[in-house]
Amino acid sequence: MFENRPNRDAEVVLVGRSNVGKSTLMRELTGHSFDTGGKPGVTRSPNHYDWTAEDFVLTDLPGFGFMSGVEEDHREQIKTDIVRYLEEYADNVLVAVLVVDGKSVVDIIDRHTGPDSIPYDVEMYHFLQDIGIPTVVAVNKMDKVDDRDERLDELAERLGLYPPWKQWQETIAPISAKREQLEPMYEAVRTHLHEQERDDLFKFF
Template sequence: MFEGRPERGAEVVLVGRSNVGKSTLMRELTGKQFSTGGKPGVTRSPNHYDWSSHDFVLTDLPGFGFMEGVEADHREAIKTNIVHYLEEHADSILVGVVVVDGKSVVDIIDRHSGPDEIPHVVELFYLFEDLGIPCVVAVNKMDKVDDRDDRLDEVCDRLGLYPPWKQWQDTVAPITAKRGSITPLTDAVRTHLHDAGRDDLFQFF
């Protein structure tokens, strides 16, 4: 199990496959540098960022999925630990952010969809729903996507959300974290924080 979580009553978590830009997004949100690398799987344990004067923590959970040089058993253990973490802290988590790569997410979902297989991204999206946690899908690296609206419609379709994507702006947020273009995400997160009666946390988003 993951250890070292600060004792905080409110939390926003980032989850997603390896190399989708979660650590870059954390840097944009906090102004603090986190370990990133060209090699997937750099983040093996959670990165917690908390503000000592506030009862709030922002958490970047480890990436999951294929990682070069990482044993399959270890990859599965990371995924299991992520699920346990979300279940254990569900009462404190105000928003779950699933970060995906806008260029590859549809192909990855399609590749892992089958009668006996649910893609991890889709599984996580519905896990948040089952746990009663509002979920925002941050579709990152949109600067590399040509057919923007079509791609976002496809993402909605794969998640069981009826397109067009623009009716789901509290759930689907196109961003480019590397360029600091994350306003659709912060707007969506603020919507859910407001619904939870936590406008005091707007200063962090």
């Protein structure tokens, strides 16, 4: 299912739970529409978009987490596949963009925080850190959020980053993919590309 990755050295991946706007973001980044199927959990295998001349691929990984109408064991399988993929290609992935829904992410995290459970978004963020992949948390749908700074401070805190969020602008990027307000994410991604001496890829971001 995850076998169709183009053989490229450099990769940027989009990860996140279902329905956070990853596909819209992918469309903005590439100018191409991908078949998302219109219901959660439809993107079951990665969407790759590659530039042969640049030896670069942009990958939209399937959404993880709760999806209505999708069996739990299937959801777990998707998550396992994503984790395996990221572990396998960790050396190739220059940046991971973890996409979250700015309106609901803090509530979702708080709802799933218990003695035994780490919320998916927080778990994924720390997993990416553990395997050494620089991560940008793209906080999408910010056009629908009123108490913007407060909400972003709360998210920073949940991720283990001390507020105010503004000191983490290479990590936390408030965006609105539908409204094409993506500059904070582009800047954060470029920071990480620059650190890895890949300024040649700035033209994509």
